[in-house]
Amino acid sequence: MPELPEVEVTRRRIEPLLVGRRIRKVHTTEPSYLFITPPNQLRRSLSGRTVGALARRGKYLIAVLDDGSRFVVHRGMTGQLFSESAVSPRLMSSTARSALSPEAQQRFRPDAHTHLRICFEDAGPEVLLRDVRKFGKLMWLRAGEEHPRLDRLGIDALEIGGEVLFAAGRKRKTAIKNLLLDQSVLAGMGNIYADEALFLTGVRPTRAAGRVTRRECDRLAQTIRQVLGRSIETGGASIRDYVTPDGSDGGYQFERWVYARKGEPCGQCGETIRRIVLGQRGTHYCPSCQK
DNA sequence: ATTCCAACCTGATAGC
DNA sequence: TGCTATCAGGTTGGAA
Known part of the structure; x- marks a missing residue:
């Protein structure tokens, strides 16, 4: 799904939902192809951190945390990154949608494809990641740590x-x-x-x-x-x-x-x-x- | 060094 | 209606 423009638009619009907020708790699904960093380690590493900045490199989004570590997201083909308050028919499968009343369709409910839920200390909305095909990639890098996926990128x-x-x-x-x-x-x-x-x-x-x-x-x-x-x-x-x-x-x-x-x-x-x-x-x- | 291509995974849809 | 084949915005890693 997301090529450079979609990643950049997401970066700009989700930045205010991340930067300056302290993460209270992170929920994930079980280990899968999606998680380069195992989900339990990801939950541990993100909890308690405050997001300092949100950058983009190619199709990667990179959240820089207050301890210098980085949370890196690639959305592959079907990855969706959005606010808890988002409303869209694209955020659920058509079969799930057809089973719901029109009112219920208006409210996003985390489903089996919702692999990440970031909850914050403040009362603001959660940030979620949904990825049906799991071609996306999530990884956490400690301060200064490099990774070939990022190093390989050209201009x-x-x-x-x-x-x-x-x-x-x-x-x-x-x-x-x-x-x-x-x-x-x-x-x-x-x-x-x-x-x-x-x-x-x-x-x-x-x-x-x-x-x-x-x-x-x-x-x-x-x-x-x-x-x-x-x-x-x-x-x-x-x-x-x-x-x-x-x-x-x-x-x-x-x-x-x-x-x-x-x-x-x-x-x-x-x-x-x-x-x-x-x-x-x-x-x-x-x-x-x-x- | 470059090129090719199977694999990762699930859902929607076109065609019969 | 139902079944099957095809298609989908990406990347890696290993073979040729």
Whole structure:
């Protein structure tokens, strides 16, 4: 679910719900693929701490705690981070929803997919993490501790320039789309925005990275920054599971040109949008606009 | 060094 | 209605 814009919007909006608050207690589910730091250790490490700041690196959210340790969250494909008071149909499964009265649907109830509940000393709302597929990652790092997942990240996609992109693509045979999704090159890029940026630059996703010219890299980098920035402005893309911390939807799904538009006419030329699989990811493009 | 691809997990939906 | 196949916004790690 969450690519850079969704993570950044979440960071900005959940920051006031975390920073300066002292954690009283943390509830978790049982150990699973989701927990890099075992849940019992996570509960122990977070309890009693006050959140000092909330940062973002690529698709990772990093809460810096008052003892210098860090709580790191990656939301994978379906991770949702939100306030106890959030209201959204996306926060429960459709089967669960259909069994409830309309009034009951308005109130979020922690379910089996709610893997983290952070309760605070003050009377304010809890902060929750829900992740149906458990592709997300939660870890706690002591002060100064490093981790390869963070160390491997390349330049933040909001800061990308044409020269870096061009340099990364030299002598690479892989498709330009795959290069854009490589987090060690461009931290934060994800499937939607890779497809959208390539469409707006007129470059076909299958083109070998080494065959993208310097000039195209300049335009591609600029387009990437624009697309990501615009999505942040609209609150991110709510195509499936993504909601902002208060439960409201983002708006970027209404602005996309090609992503999940297979079979629809291209908004620029009318040609039919195609879907192929590239690097195991659904990839969408206009065969006429993208060379 | 680079590229490919199975695996992690659950739910929604399209098609028959 | 029900069953089956396909699809989903991500990342890792190991094989080729």
